[in-house]
Amino acid sequence: MTPVLAVTNLTKRFGAFTAVDDVSFEIAAGASVGIVGESGSGKTTLARMIIGLETPTTGSISCCGNDRSAPARSTRARRARARETQIVFQDPYASLDPHQTVRQALTEAASLHIADRRDSEARVRELADLVAIDERQLASVPKHLSGGQRQRVAIARALAAGPRVLVLDESVAALDVSIQAQILNLLADIRDRTGISYLFISHDLAVIRQVTEYSIVMRTGVVVERGDTETLLRTPAHPYTQALLASVPRPGWKPSRKERSDRDAPDTD
Structure with missing residues (x-):
């Protein structure tokens, strides 16, 4: 079956800096794929290329069987692309x-x-x-x-x-937990009713676990691990994924208080 979205060897450089390095993945019709990583991992740059706000340095993007590697130039082309892919931002x-x-x-x-x-x-x-x-x-x-x-x-x-694909870029990150749950349930209902595909970008592993079937872990622009979401989060193989999981607060967790030193004392001069 032809994927609704296919990203192949996608790379984006800004001068000497490589924001996204040789990333490939596919999304099937009606599927939900997660991209997880810390700030600076290249997640948002990847999303911007997929919806046409950035031009890849190398690699290709195909959506609904159409080559979308370059931003649309005409109004007609932009509207055609909009009927394939849309994005929801954090704010x-x-x-x-x-x-x-x-x-x-x-x-x-x-x-x-x-x-x-x-x-x-x-x-x-x-x-x-x-x-x-x-x-x-x-x-x-x-x-x-x-x-x-x-x-x-x-x-x-x-x-x-x-659209056939909806990119959700940290779209529940600014909401409190109860409202997050409502929006995630809403998105699940919309997918059931419409058959739309999701590309869910988040640093929150709990969100990724709830709304995706397959996930990609990115670090400094590179994919370091990928696989079935539940398996990946239950038994991560890469040290970076393990570190992300270890940083998630557990029940009963309390932030440690840093001991105050003389260097932290206010300047009284």
Whole structure:
């Protein structure tokens, strides 16, 4: 079966610095793949290449059977790519127009891909139902919504084009644990209902375990380990993956207090 997304030997250099080094993986239709690593591991640079915000130095990207190795140049090409791949970022407030209501934001996104106004309005109602946004929230501007509600709006707007792949770049990292759980359950429901594929980028191993079947571990731009998510996190082979797991707080964990030395004392001169 042809994968919905195939990344082959992808490399990105910024001058002498290599942010992503020879990364390859595939995502099947309806699958959820995780990319995990600390800040600076190359996760976000990889995501930006996949959605066309960065151009790979070498390697290729194929989505829905189309070569997407280079950013789209025309409006028509950008819209075609948008119907294949979309992204949800960590901070929805930064990506939403503070002056637009939710309904206006979703209508604008839907209208880019649906010419008929009545069909566009129907699509907005469908999206609102998909992410559990009610009429009051549709009439609100972003500042009147909670963080979780804003992320629901960001997800709905990304889904407006009907993409085959949704890239989620630390999309629940800014939310508290209870709201994280709600959004992750919502994403699971959306995948069940639509058959969309996810590329879930996170430093949080608990999140990766909950929402993905296959995972890739990156360190300084290089893939150091990959495999079935549950097996990889239960019996990691690479020391870096082992270190990531060891750093996860366990029940009863308490932060240690650093002993204060003379060097830490305030300057009283």
